[in-house]
Amino acid sequence: MSAGSIELMTMTPPPGWRWPNFMPQEMACRHCGETYYWPDFMDRLQAARDQVGRPFRVLSAHRCSLHNARIGGAPRSQHLRLAVDIALHGHDARSLYRALRQTGFTGFGFYNTFIHADLGPLRRWFGNNSARKEWHNWLD
Numbered sequence: 054m055s056a057g058s059i060e061l062m063t064m065t066p067p068p069g070w071r072w073p074n075f076m077p078q079e080m081a082c083r084h085c086g087e088t089y090y091w092p093d094f095m096d097r098l099q100a101a102r103d104q105v106g107r108p109f110r111v112l113s114a115h116r117c118s119l120h121n122a123r124i125g126g127a128p129r130s131q132h133l134r135l136a137v138d139i140a141l142h143g144h145d146a147r148s149l150y151r152a153l154r155q156t157g158f159t160g161f162g163f164y165n166t167f168i169h170a171d172l173g174p175l176r177r178w179f180g181n182n183s184a185r186k187e188w189h190n191w192l193d
């Protein structure tokens with residue numbers, strides 16, 4: 054690639070990309086564009102998106118190990134494979150969580166402004182005490 058090339062800026066999904074509401078770029082490492090191809094994860098994410106019927110704003114998805122370390126991510130974070138942090142703005146938090154759970158996500162982090170979902174071990178955590186209080190009303 055030559056200097057000034059914009060190949061990485063293309064908005065056209067590669068052949069075989071079957072998740073109409075997500076772009077490869079939003080699932081890639083924000084720091085270097087590294088991707089982690091996991092069709093089953095994407096099928097579930099698309100199913101949750103279809104169920105909710107509202108756009109998902111993905112704040113963070115795959116992270117390369119360098120980026121994960123730089124931002125203080127857990128050393129064995131599921132983001133090193135694939136995980137999503139979805140902004141809560143514009144969503145009913147409970148509906149969003151339920152859709153993610155029903156489509157098979159197993160790991161959940163509850164924060165004030167976003168929800169983390171992954172396909173790792175069954176677990177839940179809260180970003181801080183105020184997130185815990187807020188989410189407590191919505192979890193069953």
Ligand SMILES: [Zn+2]
Pocket residue numbers: 082083084085086087116117118119120
């Ligand atoms: Zn990176």
